[in-house]
Each structure stands twice: as C-alpha cells, then as structure tokens.
Amino acid sequence: MDWADELATRVRDSGPQVVNDSKTPSGTVHVGSLRGPVILDAIARALRANGVQTTLLYGVDDLDPMDAQALLTPDAVGHEMGRPLAHVPDQAGDCHASYARHHAQRFIDIFAGLGIHPDRYYWMSEIYPTGAMDPYIRLALDRAAVVRDIYRRVANVQHPDTWHPLGAICPNCGKVGTTIVTEWNGHQVHVECRERLVEWARGCGFDGWITPFGGAAKLPWNLEWAAQWSLFGVTIEPGGKDLSTAGGSRDRSDAIAREVFEREPPLNVPYEFLNIGGRKMSTSNGRGAAAHTMAEVIPPEQLRFLFLRPKPNHAIDFDPDGTDQIPRLFDEFDKFAAATAGREVKGDLPPGHEATFRYSLLDPAADVASEAGAFRPAFSHLALLAQVPGVDIGQRAEAEKGEPLTSREQALLEERTAAARGWLDAYAPERARVAVHEEAVPPEAADLDVAQRRFLAELSVRAGADAPASGDDWQTLIFEVARGVDLPPRRAFEAIYRAFLGRANGPRAGWLLASLEPAFAVRRSWEASGWTTAGSPGPIPVGG
RNA sequence: GGGCCGGUAGCUCAGCGGCAGAGCAGGGGACUUUUAAUCCCUGUGUCGUGGGUUCGAAUCCCACCCGGCUCACCA
Numbered sequence: 001m002d003w004a005d006e007l008a009t010r011v012r013d014s015g016p017q018v019v020n021d022s023k024t025p026s027g028t029v030h031v032g033s034l035r036g037p038v039i040l041d042a043i044a045r046a047l048r049a050n051g052v053q054t055t056l057l058y059g060v061d062d063l064d065p066m067d068a069q070a071l072l073t074p075d076a077v078g079h080e081m082g083r084p085l086a087h088v089p090d091q092a093g094d095c096h097a098s099y100a101r102h103h104a105q106r107f108i109d110i111f112a113g114l115g116i117h118p119d120r121y122y123w124m125s126e127i128y129p130t131g132a133m134d135p136y137i138r139l140a141l142d143r144a145a146v147v148r149d150i151y152r153r154v155a156n157v158q159h160p161d162t163w164h165p166l167g168a169i170c171p172n173c174g175k176v177g178t179t180i181v182t183e184w185n186g187h188q189v190h191v192e193c194r195e196r197l198v199e200w201a202r203g204c205g206f207d208g209w210i211t212p213f214g215g216a217a218k219l220p221w222n223l224e225w226a227a228q229w230s231l232f233g234v235t236i237e238p239g240g241k242d243l244s245t246a247g248g249s250r251d252r253s254d255a256i257a258r259e260v261f262e263r264e265p266p267l268n269v270p271y272e273f274l275n276i277g278g279r280k281m282s283t284s285n286g287r288g289a290a291a292h293t294m295a296e297v298i299p300p301e302q303l304r305f306l307f308l309r310p311k312p313n314h315a316i317d318f319d320p321d322g323t324d325q326i327p328r329l330f331d332e333f334d335k336f337a338a339a340t341a342g343r344e345v346k347g348d349l350p351p352g353h354e355a356t357f358r359y360s361l362l363d364p365a366a367d368v369a370s371e372a373g374a375f376r377p378a379f380s381h382l383a384l385l386a387q388v389p390g391v392d393i394g395q396r397a398e399a400e401k402g403e404p405l406t407s408r409e410q411a412l413l414e415e416r417t418a419a420a421r422g423w424l425d426a427y428a429p430e431r432a433r434v435a436v437h438e439e440a441v442p443p444e445a446a447d448l449d450v451a452q453r454r455f456l457a458e459l460s461v462r463a464g465a466d467a468p469a470s471g472d473d474w475q476t477l478i479f480e481v482a483r484g485v486d487l488p489p490r491r492a493f494e495a496i497y498r499a500f501l502g503r504a505n506g507p508r509a510g511w512l513l514a515s516l517e518p519a520f521a522v523r524r525s526w527e528a529s530g531w532t533t534a535g536s537p538g539p540i541p542v543g544g
Numbered sequence: 545g546g547g548c549c550g551g552u553a554g555c556u557c558a559g560c561g562g563c564a565g566a567g568c569a570g571g572g573g574a575c576u577u578u579u580a581a582u583c584c585c586u587g588u589g590u591c592g593u594g595g596g597u598u599c600g601a602a603u604c605c606c607a608c609c610c611g612g613c614u615c616a617c618c619a
Binding site for chain 2: 024026061064065067155156157177198200220221222224240241242243244245246247248249270272273275313314315317323324325328331332335346347348349350378380381384400432475476478479482483488489490493497503504505506507508509510511512
C-alpha cells in the first residue's frame with residue numbers, strides 16, 4: 001500500500017494536514033462501510049509517519065433528517081420521521097440521549113475496536129447552536145442564485161428560482177426534512193413546512209419567517225459538507241464511490257466550496273466498496289454477509305488488512321461463504337508479517353507490503369518488528385485442531401513454536417482460535433469440516449488396500465488388549481502396529497482417516513482416537529478392515 | 545445515459561514498454577513419530593476483441609464487447 005505513503009509525500013511540504021470524514025448516524029452499519037474509516041486512519045498514520053502534523057476529525061451529521069422508518073416503533077413514525085436525528089428519542093431505550101447518539105456510539109465503538117482514534121469527534125447538533133455555522137449559512141443564502149446555478153450546471157438539478165439552500169427546522173413541528181425556504185431578506189428566512197414536500201415524512205403546514213441562525217436551521221448536505229471544510233480547515237477527505245462519481249455529491253460540494261465559500265476543496269481519495277460475492281453488500285445476501293458475524297470471524301488486524309491491501313480505487317470482492325477466502329486472508333496476513341520480520345516468504349509481495357502490515361496493526365505505536373516476528377499458527381491448522389475434542393491447542397501451538405508463547409502470542413492464539421471456531425460455524429466449506437462418521441463405515445474406506453486393512457485389524461486387536469488411554473498412547477500404538485505390518489506411517493494414518501472421517505487426511509490421529517469411545521474405536525477399526533474372525537479379508541461393509 | 549473498477553493459468557491475483565509470473569489447487573516424488581508438517585519436481589495461457597503507436601505492447605493510444613458497482617431525489 002504505497003498509496004498512503006505516496007499521498008503523504010505529496011503533501012509533505014504543504015504544512016499541517018486536517019483529515020476529515022463524517023457520517024449520518026441513520027442506522028446500522030455493515031462491514032463494508034468500515035473501509036472509509038480504515039483508509040482515513042491509514043492516511044493519518046502515513047502522514048504522521050512522514051513527519052506531517054496531522055489532525056484526524058470525524059463528524060457526526062446528526063442534524064440530518066430521520067428518513068428510515070425501519071428502526072422506529074410504528075407509533076413513532078408519524079411524529080419522528082423528518083425530524084433531526086439528534087432530536088429523535090433513542091428507540092433502543094438504553095440510556096442514549098437520542099437516536100443519533102445511540103447509533104453514532106455504536107459506530108464509534110467499532111472504530112475503537114479497529115484501532116481508529118480520531119483526535120476529535122464533532123457533532124453538528126452541537127456545532128450549529130454555537131453559531132459557528134452562521135457565517136456559512138449567511139453566505140449560502142446571499143449566494144442562493146450561485147448555488148442554484150451549481151446544482152443546474154454540475155448535477156443537472158433544476159431548483160425553482162425561489163429555492164434557497166437551507167433546511168430550516170420547523171418551529172412548530174420540529175421537522176427539518178419537510179421544510180423549504182423560499183425567501184431571504186438578510187435577517188430572516190421565509191419557511192414553509194409542506195405536508196407533502198417529501199414522501200417519507202409529513203409537514204405540519206407552518207408558514208412564516210424565522211431567524212435561521214444559532215441552530216434554528218441547518219445547511220443542506222452538499223453545503224454543510226463544504227462548510228465543514230472551511231470551518232475545520234480540512235485538507236484531505238476520502239470519499240466513497242457513491243459520492244465521488246462525476247456529477248455526484250463530491251463534485252457539487254467541490255463547486256460550492258470554490259464558488260460559494262471561496263476555498264479550494266480538500267484532496268479527495270476516492271475509494272471503492274466491499275462487495276460480497278461480486279454483489280453489492282447487504283444483510284440479505286446470505287448468511288455470509290451479516291456484519292456482526294463477519295466481525296466475529298475476522299479479528300481487527302485482519303479486517304484492517306483486508307481493507308488496506310488493495311488500492312482504494314479497487315473494489316474488494318469478498319466472498320467468505322463456503323470458500324477458503326478467510327483462511328487465505330490470514331495466510332496472506334501471516335506472509336506479510338513474515339516478510340516484515342525479514343523472513344523468507346514464498347511468492348511475490350506487492351510493493352509497500354511492509355507499510356500494509358504496519359498500518360494493519362491495531363496499535364499505531366506498536367513495535368512493528370516484534371509484532372511481525374510474533375508466532376502465529378496457521379489459521380487452517382487451528383480450524384482443524386478446533387474440531388478435535390480434547391486437544392490442548394495451547395500445547396500444540398507451543399510444540400510447533402518450539403518454546404513457550406509470549407503473553408502477546410497467547411492472546412493472538414486465543415483470538416485466532418475463536419476466529420477459527422466462528423469460521424467453522426458460519427462460513428467454512430464442507431471439505432474443511434471434520435466429523436467422525438459414527439453411524440457406519442464411510443464409503444471412502446472402500447479404497448483401502450489389503451495392507452491398510454490388515455493394519456486396521458491389527459490396530460483393533462491391539463487397542464482392545466492394551467486399552468490405550470491417551471493420545472500419546474494411541475499415537476505410539478499406531479506407529480508400533482504400522483511397523484509390525486510393514487506399512488509406511490503415512491498410509492497407516494490415511495487408513496485411520498478414511499475409516500473414521502471419510503477423508504484421506506485429518507488431525508493428529510492418536511488424539512482423534514483418544515477422544516472417541518474406546519469400544520467404538522476398536523469396533524470401527526475392525527469393521528473398516530473387513531477382517532472376519534476367520535482371519536481372511538473380505539469386502540468392507542461400507543455404509544453411508 | 546454519465547462515472548469508476550475489473551476482464552492475465554482451474555481459483556485468487558501480481559506484473560503496467562524489454563524472455564508471460566506467484567500463491568493456492570492439481571499431478572509426480574522424497575521423508576520410519578510426519579499429523580491439510582517439511583522438502584524437491586511439475587504451468588502450451590487467443591494476457592476480453594479489433595485497430596494503432598513502437599525495434600519491441602499484457603503494459604501506451606483509439607474503438608468496441610463482457611461483468612460489477614455507482615450516480616442521475618435526498619443525505
């Protein structure tokens with residue numbers, strides 16, 4: 001991801017930078033909408049790494065009108081639709097001051113979990129009453145004709161000549177989505193709260209003059225955006241493709257910044273979205289897409305990595321459902337970590353891979369070398385171990401590493417194990433699942449050759465006699481018996497996997513068998529061997 | 545209709561003027577404690593199509609085809 005560092009180099013000599021983004025807290029968030037904030041954070045980190053004094057701002061546009069009734073209780077729809085989000089009561093009733101606070105807080109909590117810590121959150125519902133927006137409101141009203149011209153020219157939207165760029169909050173019903181300003185006399189605006197201005201909310205019919213300052217009115221979206229740039233001195237602001245399209249919101253706000261507020265707009269970093277399975281992300285496209293599920297399965301650093309690895313203007317096609325994309329994401333992350341730690345890695349690495357790793361870390365101040373060098377067991381291996389009862393994953397990881405895990409590595413292991421379990425629950429393809437076929441000998445056992453069947457028969461007899469109790473006991477026995485019948489260990493293990501799991505490979509066989517009912521282990525070995533008490537190998541009684 | 549992104553090996557993608565690449569999957573082999581481990585070997589693909597520029601094009605230019613997203617009301 002050299003793009004962030006390139007950007008930083010580009011603005012290095014332009015003085016302090018203010019990076020900004022803002023969001024309307026209209027409701028729930030899906031994973032894809034986190035790409036913007038992650039990019040925002042990476043830009044801020046890259047600027048700081050390049051010695052640029054940087055302020056990271058995040059705004060909550062909570063004076064925007066409530067326009068989604070899905071999250072309102074039915075009796076609240078009529079009264080609340082069209083009112084500023086900050087004035088709508090919290091529907092969840094969990095002690096937030098408003099609907100906007102509730103949703104914004106949930107969003108902010110996600111930020112923190114992803115290592116995103118803006119220097120300041122600002123709330124438009126708090127900014128307007130201070131009068132800070134008044135100069136911009138005045139400018140917008142004075143230059144209403146210019147604004148109308150911009151809409152016509154840039155966005156091909158023709159407003160009536162009486163239209164003024166201001167959203168007054170109706171002094172009678174408190175709604176902002178239903179009002180229209182038709183006149184401005186330099187002190188006051190003429191407001192009409194129309195019953196049917198929009199389909200989604202009802203106006204009260206108010207008609208009169210109000211003073212539009214100090215929180216009595218808000219600027220419409222495109223003007224508010226441009227005014228924020230002026231108010232906060234924003235120099236960089238990434239924008240999703242929904243805004244950054246030609247003739248779209250960003251173009252309009254850019255023109256407004258230049259022609260109405262007379263300020264050069266900030267540098268845009270347009271970014272693409274995250275698609276699920278080549279389709280637009282939504283909670284309805286399958287079990288795979290739900291945001292909370294995704295967050296359970298992908299730890300924060302891998303989620304950051306997912307967003308930061310591709311260039312911002314490349315769409316991310318993520319399809320975790322029934323695929324190995326999540327294990328691959330971990331493998332790729334581990335590869336970047338290994339490379340950053342200076343270890344030899346297979347295959348190619350994109351330019352700037354060290355930066356990608358660094359900016360994927362949760363803690364901006366983390367010791368990159370130590371993080372990169374930390375032991376991380378392979379995700380797919382964990383997913384396998386997680387399916388075997390009685391396995392001590394911590395012990396296994398330690399054995400693999402060859403020395404005790406540090407406390408950090410212990411934490412990584414736990415996080416990753418939880419992710420693996422979540423993946424198995426929600427997304428994993430059938431071939432990644434391991435299940436003991438309890439009912440009958442799996443069909444895959446039919447492929448066993450005579451030597452393997454002999455091994456299973458012998459194993460059954462010996463296990464019946466020795467009663468191995470632990471995984472180690474079983475493991476030793478397996479090797480012993482294999483040696484006894486002159487079968488290479490690899491083929492011996494394959495025989496066990498086919499007989500019990502119906503597949504050619506699996507988790508450590510000794511521990512697998514130790515986790516089963518001893519009588520069952522003995523019986524199944526015998527059944528799958530096709531041996532009879534008479535001692536001759538007959539056909540294997542294969543079941544479903 | 546406008547905009548953006550993509551179309552390179554079975555899959556995921558890198559390469560973006562100089563001999564078509566990697567990972568994974570697949571195939572073959574080695575390994576007597578190996579556990580989807582490790583190691584070695586294995587890639588003949590109209591680089592979406594058609595033109596053009598160039599000594600040389602997957603790469604630059606033009607046109608087109610296909611796929612996806614997005615904007616065309618508000619935010």
